[in-house]
Amino acid sequence: xxxYNFTAGPCILAPEVMKATSDACIEFDGMGLSLMEISHRSKxxxxxMDEAQALVKELLNLPEDYEVxxxxxxxxxxxxxxxxxxxxxxxxxxxxxxxxxxxxKEAKLFGEVVEVASSADDNFTYVPKDYTIPADAxxxxxxxxxxxxxxxxxxxxxxxxxxxxxxxxxxxxxxxxPTKYAVIYGGAQKNLSIAGVTFVIIRKDMLGKVSRQIPTMxxxxxxxxxGSMFNTPPVLPIFTALQTLRWMKKEGGVxxxxxxxxxxxxxxxGEIDRNPLFRGTVKCKEDRSYMNICFVMAEGYENLQDEFFxxxxxxxxxGIKGHRDVGGFRASCYNAMPIEGVKALVxxxxxxxxxxx
Amino acid sequence: xxxYNFTAGPCILAPEVMKATSDACIEFDGMGLSLMEISHRSKxxxxxMDEAQALVKELLNLPEDYEVxxxxxxxxxxxxxxxxxxxxxxxxxxxxxxxxxxxxKEAKLFGEVVEVASSADDNFTYVPKDYTIPADAxxxxxxxxxxxxxxxxxxxxxxxxxxxxxxxxxxxxxxxxPTKYAVIYGGAQKNLSIAGVTFVIIRKDMLGKVSRQIPTMxxxxxxxxxGSMFNTPPVLPIFTALQTLRWMKKEGGVxxxxxxxxxxxxxxxGEIDRNPLFRGTVKCKEDRSYMNICFVMAEGYENLQDEFFxxxxxxxxxGIKGHRDVGGFRASCYNAMPIEGVKALVxxxxxxxxxxx
Numbered sequence: 192x193x194x195y196n197f198t199a200g201p202c203i204l205a206p207e208v209m210k211a212t213s214d215a216c217i218e219f220d221g222m223g224l225s226l227m228e229i230s231h232r233s234k235x236x237x238x239x240m241d242e243a244q245a246l247v248k249e250l251l252n253l254p255e256d257y258e259v260x261x262x263x264x265x266x267x268x269x270x271x272x273x274x275x276x277x278x279x280x281x282x283x284x285x286x287x288x289x290x291x292x293x294x295x296k297e298a299k300l301f302g303e304v305v306e307v308a309s310s311a312d313d314n315f316t317y318v319p320k321d322y323t324i325p326a327d328a329x330x331x332x333x334x335x336x337x338x339x340x341x342x343x344x345x346x347x348x349x350x351x352x353x354x355x356x357x358x359x360x361x362x363x364x365x366x367x368x369p370t371k372y373a374v375i376y377g378g379a380q381k382n383l384s385i386a387g388v389t390f391v392i393i394r395k396d397m398l399g400k401v402s403r404q405i406p407t408m409x410x411x412x413x414x415x416x417x418g419s420m421f422n423t424p425p426v427l428p429i430f431t432a433l434q435t436l437r438w439m440k441k442e443g444g445v446x447x448x449x450x451x452x453x454x455x456x457x458x459x460x461g462e463i464d465r466n467p468l469f470r471g472t473v474k475c476k477e478d479r480s481y482m483n484i485c486f487v488m489a490e491g492y493e494n495l496q497d498e499f500f501x502x503x504x505x506x507x508x509x510g511i512k513g514h515r516d517v518g519g520f521r522a523s524c525y526n527a528m529p530i531e532g533v534k535a536l537v538x539x540x541x542x543x544x545x546x547x548x
Numbered sequence: 549x550x551x552y553n554f555t556a557g558p559c560i561l562a563p564e565v566m567k568a569t570s571d572a573c574i575e576f577d578g579m580g581l582s583l584m585e586i587s588h589r590s591k592x593x594x595x596x597m598d599e600a601q602a603l604v605k606e607l608l609n610l611p612e613d614y615e616v617x618x619x620x621x622x623x624x625x626x627x628x629x630x631x632x633x634x635x636x637x638x639x640x641x642x643x644x645x646x647x648x649x650x651x652x653k654e655a656k657l658f659g660e661v662v663e664v665a666s667s668a669d670d671n672f673t674y675v676p677k678d679y680t681i682p683a684d685a686x687x688x689x690x691x692x693x694x695x696x697x698x699x700x701x702x703x704x705x706x707x708x709x710x711x712x713x714x715x716x717x718x719x720x721x722x723x724x725x726p727t728k729y730a731v732i733y734g735g736a737q738k739n740l741s742i743a744g745v746t747f748v749i750i751r752k753d754m755l756g757k758v759s760r761q762i763p764t765m766x767x768x769x770x771x772x773x774x775g776s777m778f779n780t781p782p783v784l785p786i787f788t789a790l791q792t793l794r795w796m797k798k799e800g801g802v803x804x805x806x807x808x809x810x811x812x813x814x815x816x817x818g819e820i821d822r823n824p825l826f827r828g829t830v831k832c833k834e835d836r837s838y839m840n841i842c843f844v845m846a847e848g849y850e851n852l853q854d855e856f857f858x859x860x861x862x863x864x865x866x867g868i869k870g871h872r873d874v875g876g877f878r879a880s881c882y883n884a885m886p887i888e889g890v891k892a893l894v895x896x897x898x899x900x901x902x903x904x905x
Contacts, residue, residue: 192580194580194581196581196585198585198586198587199587200587200780201584201585201586201587201588201780201783202585202587203585204582204584204585208584209573209574209582209584209585210573210574212573212584213570213571213573213574214570216566216567216569216570216573217566217567217570223549223551223866224551224553224866225561225566227558227561227565227566227569227742227788228553228555228558228559228560228561228566229555229558230555230556230557230558230559230867231558231743262621263620263621263622263625263744263746263782264619264620264621264625264765265620265765265779265780266779267764267765267778267779268620268621268765268779270763270764270765271763271764271765271766275763293764296764297763297764297765300761300763378779378780380780380783385584385783385784386588386780386781386782386783386784387620387744387745387782387783387784387785388744389620404657406627406628406632406654406657407624407627407628407650407653407654408621408622408624408625408627408628408654409628421624422622422623422624422625422735423557423558423622423735423737423743424743425620425743425744425782425785426558426737426742426743426744427742427743427744427784427785428744428782428784428785431584509580509581510587
């Protein structure tokens with residue numbers, strides 16, 4: 192049976208990306224050695240790092256004054272590295288979920304934090320719209336996609352202060368204007384690579400802005416200066432990132448990834464809205480995520496939840512259980528999810544409807 | 549031609565470890581999915597994490613009150629996390645090389661640092677022996693193996709204060725008494741796994757010892773509490789670590805790794821000392837590393853350096869160029885290096901001798 196992987200992350204990657212990684216574990220670049228055992232200082236790996244950084248710049252249309260870093264530690268580590276490097280007095284945060292809350296919490300150790308708005312009062316079922324960003328903040332932090340709740344910011348914000356975005360779960364799925372952002376970061380394990388590498392995209396004028404002393408590995412300047420090779424970087428996860436970047440370019444770039452994301456989301460949200468057994472959990476439809484599509488059993492059908500989970504799992508739908516904070520189901524549809532996977536899920540929902548309506 | 553990989557790190561791993569990783573990139577644990585695309589919260593990966601932690605404890609004979617963490621960022625990141633978590637007033641450091649110097653530098657941001665001894669005056673060609681560890685230090689930090697200079701501490705130190713050891717490049721190669729150490733850490737990309745995961749072994753009484761506020765991801769308590777799963781860990785590098793741990797156990801454990809390390813080192817140092825074309829760089833023979841065996845052309849033969857490098861490389865010896873701070877050659881002989889590799893290198897040295905003597 193064909194399995195479709197709807198896991199929220201680490202998650203589906205293109206089959207050719209997984210194949211290339213598997214092959215490189217045996218033999219890399221004609222070296223007679225495995226990717227797993229080569230020096231990160233070898234010219235063969237330097238070429239991987241260089242091309243991966245160049246392709247991030249190319250696919251995102253980054254201007255010359257942006258640097259691309261590949262580091263370890265995950266986005267959670269960046270929650271404290273961001274204020275360590277950027278917060279001198281005050282920072283502004285938009286609270287759209289658990290991850291945004293965690294990011295904000297770390298900033299409080301480094302200065303004053305203003306929460307400009309929050310949707311916590313309604314379990315983060317929408318993205319706040321009306322708020323004022325303090326003009327004297329060192330930066331304004333947003334989380335562009337909220338994996339747990341299935342909300343997403345589908346446009347670029349005009350911020351009067353440097354905009355810092357955690358794009359862990361929707362980078363490379365939407366064409367955006369990079370000049371609106373001062374820093375973009377995220378764990379790679381959604382649309383870019385496997386778990387174990389973190390990307391940080393930083394406009395150079397954001398470096399060296401604070402007066403505090405910063406430990407070497409926390410200081411972004413260290414990694415900019417050494418091209419992410421100050422210490423041994425996560426070699427294999429960066430190789431996998433390169434394979435994904437090449438795949439995205441070959442498939443048509445970010446614009447094509449966005450077209451596919453919309454196509455998948457339209458199909459699945461369409462079924463959720465049509466099928467009387469289900470309902471979407473995001474209250475504001477314009478905030479519905481294209482990456483994480485959350486739904487629950489509709490009123491009167493709540494008792495069928497476990498049955499639908501088993502029904503769908505038996506048909507090859509993997510990882511559709513919703514996060515415990517929301518319940519129900521979550522079908523994560525990252526870049527590598529083929530439309531056939533969403534069609535299969537929709538058919539499964541329709542078959543289940545016929546059984547119970 | 550058979551290649552022998554003498555690279556200093558990332559480095560050689562057992563062929564079956566590389567094969568198992570390659571296979572898991574296609575199909576993991578009978579899930580019908582790749583290791584690269586599964587959730588770290590799946591029971592299948594939880595089993596990997598649990599077994600890897602248990603095997604570290606078993607192979608190192610760790611008492612009950614030690615925790616094993618797998619995190620990201622490399623040993624260089626731990627250089628600042630160690631003092632962040634442990635340094636209240638004063639720390640003592642033994643300076644045995646570039647990495648020890650870097651570790652010490654980070655500690656200075658957090659308190660008073662006493663360098664108890666240093667071999668910098670002689671380009672780190674020996675490990676200082678006579679020094680006094682201040683009894684009022686919060687901890688004493690050592691680097692057990694110095695990859696660049698090829699020196700190693702072959703015995704456990706009796707420290708009057710908690711002993712913290714960077715064992716990046718010799719963990720699992722020597723049977724040691726874990727009760728002598730309060731914290732042991734290192735990048736995994738030598739004797740444990742690929743680049744992208746860092747191990748931290750910490751005695752529980754070392755947690756929560758300082759008064760400063762520690763950011764969540766820097767605080768060891770976070771990772772202890774959540775079993776290294778507070779955030780998404782480096783899934784694939786941890787899987788590879790598990791394969792190496794299983795391989796070590798099957799081969800006879802750390803005692804057998806130590807026997808092999810001595811056998812390799814005796815053979816290669818024996819040839820270095822016998823062959824008139826070469827000489828070892830470590831001045832104090834008892835400090836010679838079993839992991840990184842450094843040598844240069846002997847007096848009168850200096851002009852043959854490039855020729856020997858090409859001669860050896862053409863015979864399948866990969867990665868034997870010495871670090872720029874030492875020059876000459878470095879044959880790194882980590883756990884997975886078969887004795888045949890060292891024999892091949894010795895034969896190469898002997899053939900070269902015949903050509904030039």
